[in-house]
Amino acid sequence: MAINPQDQLRRGFGALLWAGALGLALVIGEAGRSDARAAPDSFAGLAEQVSPAVVNITTSTTVAAPLGPDGPQLPPGSPFEEFFRDFMNPDGPGGQRRAPQHSNALGSGFIISEDGYIVTNNHVIDGADEIEIEMFSGRRLDAELVGRDEQTDIALLKVKSDEPLPFVPFGDSDQMRVGDWVMAMGNPLGQGFSVSAGIVSARNRALSGTYDDFLQTDAAINRGNSGGPLFNMDGQVIGVNTAILSPNGGSIGIGFSMASNVVSKVTTQLRDFGETRRGWLGVRIQDVTPDVAEAMSLSAAEGALVTEVPDGPAKDAGMQSGDVITSFDGQAVKDTRELVRKVADTEVGRAVRVVVQRANRSETLLITLGRREEAEATATPAAAQAPAEPQSLDVLGMTLIPLDADAADQMGLPADATGLVIRDIDDGSTAYEKGLRAGDVIAEAGQQKVARLSDLQARIDEAKQAGRKSLLLLVRREGEPRFVALSVEEE
Template sequence: MSSLISSVRPAIRGAGFGLIVATALMLPPRAMVGAVVAQTLSDVSIADMAETLLPSVVNISISQEGDADAGDRPVPKVPEGQPFEEFFEDFFDGEDGLGNRPVSSLGSGFIIDPSGIIVTNNHVIENADTISVTLASGETLDATLLGIDDKTDLAVLKVEPETPLPAVKFGDSRNVRIGEWVVAIGNPFGLGGSVTLGIVSARGRELDGPYDNFIQTDAAINKGNSGGPLFNMDGAVIGINTAILSPSGGSIGIGFAVPSELAENIVDQIVEFGRTRRGWIGVRVLEVSDDLAASLGADDPSGVAVGSIIEGGPSDGGPLEEGDIILSFDGHEIDSPRDLPRFVAEGRIGEPADVEIVRDGERMTVQVTPQLLEDPELAASEPAMGDEALPDGGAADPPGLPVTLYGLTLGDLDDNGRALYQIDGDVEGVLITGVEPESAGADEGLEPGMVIVEVEQNAVSTPQEVRSRIVKLISEGRRSVSLMVAAPDGALSIVSLVLE
C-alpha cells in the first residue's frame, strides 16, 4: 500500500467540489427529499442498531517494550488550540515529558467469535511487541496474533475472555449497492465507541494492493478507525475500514473498506492455517484492446488475453493456450487483468474451475485447477500474471500489475507488447495499453502503444511507479504532471497531464 494511504494511514490527498454543485442542481424538491430519506430509514433505528453492535467493537493498542529510543517513536499530536489538546499531551507525554507510555498505535477491531477471535488491520498491529484489546465494557485483555495478510492489510487476534464475548457476523458485500446506508463504528483519535452514518458512495476502488476491491463510503472515518467494521442496515459486517482520502488526515467523506467477500475467506484461512492460502494458475495476461481482440478472432475486447504460460505452472501443458481470451473464471466475469488474480486467489485450491474462453473466434469452456502458491511473497501477482518458476524453487522479479489512472491503462513493456505495437527495441518504460475517450490522457493525444519513459524527469519502468509518482505529486498540491512519452518508433515528446 502506498505510504500516502493513512492509518487509516496518513492520507491520500485530492478532491474536487464540482460534483456537489452538479448534484445539487438535480435534487428533487425539499419535501420530496425528506420523504425519500424518511422512507429509507423508517424500518431501522440507528440508535437501537448501535446499542446492539457497540459491544462487539473493540479498541486496540500496541506497545514496543524495551525500546531505548522510545522518545524517537512518532507520538499522536493534536494541533495547538484544538479540542483534546491537553488530554492528548497528558496521555502520551506523561509527567516526565518523555512519552513514558510506550503506546505507538491506536486502532479498532471487532469480535467475530464469542471465544475471543478479533479482526483488525495489519497496519494497526504491525511491529508490535504486545497487543492490548479494550472491550466496550472497559476491560482490557492481552491479545495473541493468530496471523496477518499484508496484501489485504488484515490481521486476526485472539483474546482469552472469562465469559463469551458478543460477536458479529460477516455479510455479503457482493449484494451492497451504491447509495445504500452503512454504519461505521470505531476508535477515532482514541475516542472509542464512536458511531457514524453514511452511504456506500462507490465500489471496486483500487489503491495500491494487488487484490484491492474497496468499498468507498462517506461515513466519517478518521485515524484510529482502522480495523473497525462497516455495517449494513442488517447489522452485518460488509467491510473493514482501512484507508481514507484526505488532505489533512481527517475525514472529508472518502473512506475505504476491505469488502467482506474478500476478508471473510482470508480470516477463515488465518484462523485455520495461521496464514492465507492462495492459488495460482500460472499464466500471464494482457488487457484486450480492439486490435488485439480482432487479431485473436474475438468480436469485442471483453476479458483478458493469455500472453504466456508459465513453465512448470498449473497451466503448463494445457488446457489454456497462449492467445486464449479468458471471459470468466468459476462463474466470475473478467473485465480487467486485475480481476483474474483476485478470483483465482479466492478460489478453491486443487478443485477444477470452469474457465470460459474464446479461442480462434470460438467460445468454449475448459477446466483449470488452481494450485497452492507456496511462497506467500509471490502473492501479489501469482494468480494471473504468474511468477517465473526457477529451477531452484525461487522466482524471478514479478511483472508489474496493470494500473488505470486518468483514463490511461498502463502495463509492463514486455515482448508481447513490443510485438503487438511494433515498438522499437531501444524504447524502455511503461506501456500505454488503453486510453479512455475524453479523458485527460486522450486530451493530450496519448494512444495505446505509446510508452511513458519519464514522469517529471524521473525514469519509470513499472505501472506502479507511474501511479506512485503521480499520487505523490497530487499530495504536494500539483495539478499537472509532465510526462516524456515515446511513440512506437522511438520518437520522444513531452505532454502535460492535467490532474483533475
C-alpha cells in the same frame, strides 16, 4: 495516548491515508435487503445491538536506543557541544546507556466469534510487541496475533475469556447498493467508542492492492477508526474500515472499507491455517483493450488476455499465450482484476473449467489450481539492455534488429529465444504512445513468432491484405510480456 501517523498516498488534491499503528479508517456499508429502505429515525437501537462486540485496540512497540553517535556535528567549543554530548549520546548523561523506548498506537476491531477471534487491519498491529483490546464494557484483555494478510491489510487476533464473548456476523457485501445506509464504529483519534452513519457512495473501488474490493462511504472516518466495522442496518459487518481520502488527515466524507466478502474468506484461512492459501492459475495476463479486441477479431473488449504461460497448472492443462480467458469455473470473466479475485478465492487443488477464445474458436480447459503463495516465492531473473546489431528495419515508427544468442544471454533470456529488438523508436509514433521503448523485444506478431525482420514485415502485409486496421504484437520487457495492438495504417 498519542496516535502515530502513517504513510499518505497522494491522490490529486488530497492524500489517501492508511492507518499504521493508529487507525485511519474508512467505512462503507452493505444492506442485506434488495428493497428500498427509508432513512431510519435513529441509529440508537443498532448501536446498542452491536457495540458490545466492537473493541478498541492498543499496541505497544519497543524502539531500541540508537546504536551510535549519529547526532549533529558541532564545531569544537560550541555552547551546545556539552548538551548534545550528554543528551544525544547513546550512553546518555554520565555514560549511562539509555533504556529502549516504547511507542504506543491505537486502532479498532470487532469480535467475530464467542471464543474470542477479533478482526482488525494489519497495519494497526504491524510490528507490535504487545496488543491489548478494550471492550465497550471497559473490560481489557491481552490479544495474540493468529495471522495476517498484507495483501488485503487484514489481521486476526485471539483473546482468552472464561465466558462467551459478544460477537457480530459478517454480511454479504455483494448485496450492498450505492445509496444504502451504513453505520461505522471505532476509536477515532483515541476518543473511545464512537458511531458515525452515512451511505454507500460507491462499490468495487480499487486503491493499490491486487485483491482490493473497497466500499466507499461518506460516514465520518478518522485516524483510529482503522480495523473497525462498517455495519448494514441488520447489524451485519459488510466492511472493515481501512483508509480515507483527505487533504488534511481528517474526514471529508470519502472513506474506504474492505468488503466483507473478501475479509470473511481471509479470516477463515487465517483461523484455520495461520496464513492465506490462494488459488493460482499460473498465467500472466492483461486486459483486452478495444484495439486488441479488433486485432484479434473479438466481438467485445472483455476477458483476460494471456501474455505468458510459465511452468504451472495452466501450462499443464494446455493454456497458450494469446488465449483470451472468458470464463472461470462457470462465471464470466470481465477483466483481469475480476479473474485474479475469482482464482484467489478458489480452493488450492480444486479442478476448475476455464473457457478461452483461441484462434476464433472456444476451448474449455480443466485446470487443477496450485497455491499462489508458493508460486510467488520463486524468483524470476531480470533482463538487461539489448546491444545494437548492424542489420535493421524501420517499420511502425521503430528501428528493429534481430535478437541473437549473445543478446539473449545479456537480457537473461534462453539462448534459443527469438524476436526483434527495438533499437530506436520515434517518440511521435503510435508505438511510443502505446508504451513501447528501446530495448523492448517483439516476440510475436499476429500471434506468430518472429525471428527475422522479414517475419514481421510479412505479418504486417498479411494484416493489410486481410483488411485489419491493427496488428497484435507480443512484447517483452525485462522478461515481462504484454500484448500491444499497433495500427498498420501508418505504413
